[in-house]
Amino acid sequence: xxxxxxxxxxxxxxxxxxxxxxxxxxxxxxxxxxxxxxxxxxxxxxxxxxxxxxxxxxxxxxxxxxxxxxxxxxxxxxxxxxxxxxxxxxxxxxxxxxxxxxxxxxxxxxxxxxxxxxxxxxxxxxxxxxxxxxxxxxxxxxxxxxxxxxxxxxxxxxxxxxxxxxxxxxxxxxxxxxxx
Amino acid sequence: xxxxxxxxxxxxxxxxxxxxxxxxxxxxxxxxxxxxxxxxxxxxxxxxxxxxxxxxxxxxxxxxxxxxxxxxxxxxxxxxxxxxxxxxxxxxxxxxxxxxxxxxxxxxxxxxxxxxxxxxxxxxxxxxxxxxxxxxxxxxxxxxxxxxxxxxxxxxxxxxxxxxxxxxxxxxxxxxxxxx
Amino acid sequence: xxxxxxxxxxxxxxxxxxxxxxxxxxxxxxxxxxxxxxxxxxxxxxxxxxxxxxxxxxxxxxxxxxxxxxxxxxxxxxxxxxxxxxxxxxxxxxxxxxxxxxxxxxxxxxxxxxxxxxxxxxxxxxxxxxxxxxxxxxxxxxxxxxxxxxxxxxxxxxxxxxxxxxxxxxxxxxxxxxxxxxxxxxxxxxxxxxxxxxxxxxxxxxxxxxxxxxxxxxxxxxxxxxxxxxxxxxx
Numbered sequence: 001x002x003x004x005x006x007x008x009x010x011x012x013x014x015x016x017x018x019x020x021x022x023x024x025x026x027x028x029x030x031x032x033x034x035x036x037x038x039x040x041x042x043x044x045x046x047x048x049x050x051x052x053x054x055x056x057x058x059x060x061x062x063x064x065x066x067x068x069x070x071x072x073x074x075x076x077x078x079x080x081x082x083x084x085x086x087x088x089x090x091x092x093x094x095x096x097x098x099x100x101x102x103x104x105x106x107x108x109x110x111x112x113x114x115x116x117x118x119x120x121x122x123x124x125x126x127x128x129x130x131x132x133x134x135x136x137x138x139x140x141x142x143x144x145x146x147x148x149x150x151x152x153x154x155x156x157x158x159x160x161x162x163x164x165x166x167x168x169x170x171x172x173x174x175x176x177x178x179x180x
Numbered sequence: 181x182x183x184x185x186x187x188x189x190x191x192x193x194x195x196x197x198x199x200x201x202x203x204x205x206x207x208x209x210x211x212x213x214x215x216x217x218x219x220x221x222x223x224x225x226x227x228x229x230x231x232x233x234x235x236x237x238x239x240x241x242x243x244x245x246x247x248x249x250x251x252x253x254x255x256x257x258x259x260x261x262x263x264x265x266x267x268x269x270x271x272x273x274x275x276x277x278x279x280x281x282x283x284x285x286x287x288x289x290x291x292x293x294x295x296x297x298x299x300x301x302x303x304x305x306x307x308x309x310x311x312x313x314x315x316x317x318x319x320x321x322x323x324x325x326x327x328x329x330x331x332x333x334x335x336x337x338x339x340x341x342x343x344x345x346x347x348x349x350x351x352x353x354x355x356x357x358x359x360x
Numbered sequence: 361x362x363x364x365x366x367x368x369x370x371x372x373x374x375x376x377x378x379x380x381x382x383x384x385x386x387x388x389x390x391x392x393x394x395x396x397x398x399x400x401x402x403x404x405x406x407x408x409x410x411x412x413x414x415x416x417x418x419x420x421x422x423x424x425x426x427x428x429x430x431x432x433x434x435x436x437x438x439x440x441x442x443x444x445x446x447x448x449x450x451x452x453x454x455x456x457x458x459x460x461x462x463x464x465x466x467x468x469x470x471x472x473x474x475x476x477x478x479x480x481x482x483x484x485x486x487x488x489x490x491x492x493x494x495x496x497x498x499x500x501x502x503x504x505x506x507x508x509x510x511x512x513x514x515x516x517x518x519x520x521x522x523x524x525x526x527x528x529x530x531x532x533x534x535x536x537x538x539x540x541x542x543x544x545x546x547x548x549x550x551x552x553x554x555x556x557x558x559x560x561x562x563x564x565x566x567x568x569x570x571x572x573x574x575x576x577x578x579x580x581x582x583x584x585x586x587x588x589x590x591x592x593x594x595x
Contacts, residue, residue, distance in 0.1 A: 009233030014259060053192070074191060077207045078191050078199075
């Protein structure tokens with residue numbers, strides 16, 4: 001098995017967590033610990049010599065391909081969570097639900113003065129709000145509330161930490177700017 | 181920015197889906213499309229020259245680092261891949277949608293000669309096809325098309341990259357032979 | 361009764377009428393542009409008859425094709441009045457051509473280097489790439505953890521605090537539960553492990569379970585200095 005180094009490289013590329021020498025050894029069957037270790041050392045030296053975008057790290061008892069720390073600012077730009085883009089109307093609706101929950105649609109529409117079926121559907125799809133149940137009054141209207149995702153999106157520990165509606169509005173605008 | 185190639189390599193290593201040139205360009209700010217494209221070409225050539233465990237593929241409109249197919253058996257020993265395993269019937273249905281899209285169900289069934297509701301549902305669940313909308317004819321049937329995931333799965337740059345089916349002339353043709 | 365044994369799905373034999381038709385054409389090695397319609401129709405009907413005898417559930421599609429074949433056959437028998445009359449078999453040839461083209465396309469698709477079958481992509485744990493020298497995220501010490509825990513205890517309503525039931529969850533069971541959360545999501549926030557309506561006893565067990573997991577190096581705990589959110593990662 002001359003290409004043990006290449007096989008190990010392909011394994012390292014696919015794995016989510018650090019690969020231990022024993023794990024690699026078990027996959028490759030033939031080669032022993034020493035050969036695996038040598039191949040890993042060679043790979044590491046190769047990555048160091050070529051000084052590309054990644055390196056081999058020995059971490060948590062195993063080996064892992066990681067990006068070079070000097071490029072972390074670029075990577076942050078890549079994996080930045082997709083900024084939430086909500087229209088003003090959607091933000092208002094969301095704010096009403098957040099502050100007045102549990103709340104039924106007619107109450108939301110009463111506050112906003114406009115129909116908001118489409119917005120509710122969009123907020124549900126984005127998992128920012130959820131259906132809590134139905135109110136036991138004539139027509140059994142749906143009761144809405146915010147979700148855990150809502151808290152995470154707005155970086156809130158819990159609902160008590162809710163900023164004022166004005167603050168939410170600026171948050172939305174900031175995300176909008178980051179998008180460009 | 182002399183190390184644009186290295187930065188792109190680190191980005192490619194982190195991303196989960198193919199990175200488009202535009203996306204890379206936006207992250208890197210300074211370089212233009214051409215520089216990004218050149219860097220990608222260089223990276224690809226480099227991976228080819230070193231013949232390691234991975235290569236660079238242009239797929240679904242973007243670029244992605246993938247393991248070399250020759251090491252597939254080893255990787256399968258490492259991870260339990262979600263097997264693609266499409267039945268002949270599913271593959272045929274998928275091919276019809278890919279080549280004839282946008283297409284409605286009755287047209288698919290007309291070509292295959294059989295009902296394919298179950299297959300469509302399965303292909304939808306596996307995100308290989310998607311619902312494009314409804315055709316404004318009586319019954320407003322659903323229109324189907326393939327997804328980005330389809331391109332990624334079948335290693336296609338875009339829909340134009342689809343292999344041309346053999347023109348069927350006479351019996352004894354390869355397709356007929358392979359029927360069983 | 362006995363017939364039930366032979367109740368076979370049609371898919372096992374022929375996917376559909378087109379496949380049966382192609383099977384017959386292939387069997388007799390005939391040109392699809394010059395199909396001996398009488399012979400093929402006869403055999404097609406025999407197959408359907410055989411399927412019926414075998415108690416195979418025949419889909420309507422097979423019957424439709426049978427009637428198409430019969431119709432073409434009868435039209436072939438009629439004397440053609442004009443030279444430019446279209447060959448009735450064209451009605452069959454075009455769909456067969458199309459079907460064969462799509463079959464060939466399907467084969468070509470299947471022969472490509474398939475993702476998840478022949479080639480694989482990286483499945484990065486994004487936090488690993490950001491963790492290195494990450495200034496904003498600090499490993500959490502025991503004191504921070506206890507602070508957070510005290511906050512959670514404060515949030516439990518007095519009503520819940522006295523309501524301690526007999527069937528409390530043991531620390532070991534709790535570890536299993538937490539591991540299950542990790543296995544589906546990879547990480548969780550500290551607060552998520554303590555539901556708002558949890559009883560005090562369960563909160564304590566959860567906390568003990570987390571401490572035990574830290575001791576066993578099962579989890580890594582980090583805190584975002586900006587938001588104060590404590591996150592647990594499964595190692």
